[in-house]
Amino acid sequence: MVKITYTDSQGTSRTVEGDIGATVMETAIKNNIPEIEAECGGACSCATCHVYVDEEWREKVGGPNPMEEDMLDFGYDVRPNSRLSCQIKITQELDGLKVATPDRQA
């Protein structure tokens, strides 16, 4: 179990526990985190689980894979720290991870 903090576009933060091996998207859906839709269910086929990775965590989380980068074309207000949360697998190293959600999904 690791802790993950999601901050919504209004600035409200919610910290929840996530299982190692699960994705940041799955953990959000399981905990009813708002502003993450995950329309395609985690197939990297939509861009509705878009998050901004906190600057301090960017290096540990890493950048998007090429398929994910393609899908991010469909996102709203995509930034250098944008990721699709279904493509971030939780590891022990990510304990304390902070992400923020955009005010709209694709």
Add this chain to the structure above:
Amino acid sequence: MSEPIKTDVVIIGAGPVGLFAVFELGLLDIKAHLVDILDKIGGQCAELYPEKPIYDIPGLPSVSAQGLVDNLMEQIKPFNPQFHLNEMVETIEKIGDPAFRVTTNAGTVFECKAVVIAAGGGSFQPKRPPIPGIEAYEAKSVHYAVRRMETFRGQRVLIVGGGDSALDWTLNLAPIASHLTLLHRRQEFRAAPDSVNKMMALVGEGKIDLVLGQVTSLEGADGQVSAAIVKRTDGSIFNIACDAILPFFGLTMKLGPVANWGIALEDDLIPVETASFETSVPGIFAIGDINTYPGKLKLILCGFHEGALMAQKAHRYVYPDKRLTFQYTTSSTSLQKKLGVN
């Protein structure tokens, strides 16, 4: 309107569940036509995740989504299903007890005894980009498809996207538009390399503009756009003056015309009873992801089961005077004959 195609059953949706329904119906001598809005067979499996392995198809420890579609196509081949791709069913009229007239947006008309809705998450339609207020311009100056290229003659056109649709229309409309800008989020394009090279050549010749950035909002009045406010990759903001915007942001699933077919719906799903997966309208069935009932799981394997039970009830409508005897493909010579293996 064209001459109606007479068939036993029309299946709406050519995804895995619609395909397997052909098999279960076929074993009972019921012929089917399939209609799908996509240009290919396989539904979400083919459109969204063809290369992803699926691990929960009974008897197949791992199969790619496209592999599953290919296998299903081989399995239903003996029943010679007829496909109508790039078409969306618009209306279903009741013309008998039960009998239906089904019409597509391409003007194809079917007359059938039963309808099977296997439409998954609905019909794939162009995705609306997440630009605030874009709806207001959709009827007039924001277009998700090009019906007539001439519409854009002499206009300042802004095309948004980096896939094949965006690049194809950039190349096609460049000679027609008075000015054309292609806007994409980044330097890399998903489109075919050949199209990208041709587009870059046009940029090099000064015939079109390529801008890297994202639209943040639109300006205009009465449905007529006048400019797109664009945030460049470096964060700077600027305006692109334009008369028409063509955003190509891929496809999304919408319930579509299902809501107009006179069937009871519940949260955009079709409630069915679980002995035959019939909807509130006798003779219209719903199987796969689009239906709902207590305990429903959106799994391909559940859709297969639903198709098998649906076929039993559909048989009563197609052959009201015939008694149905239950048979196994392992032992029944008559089923084996239909499958072409005996």
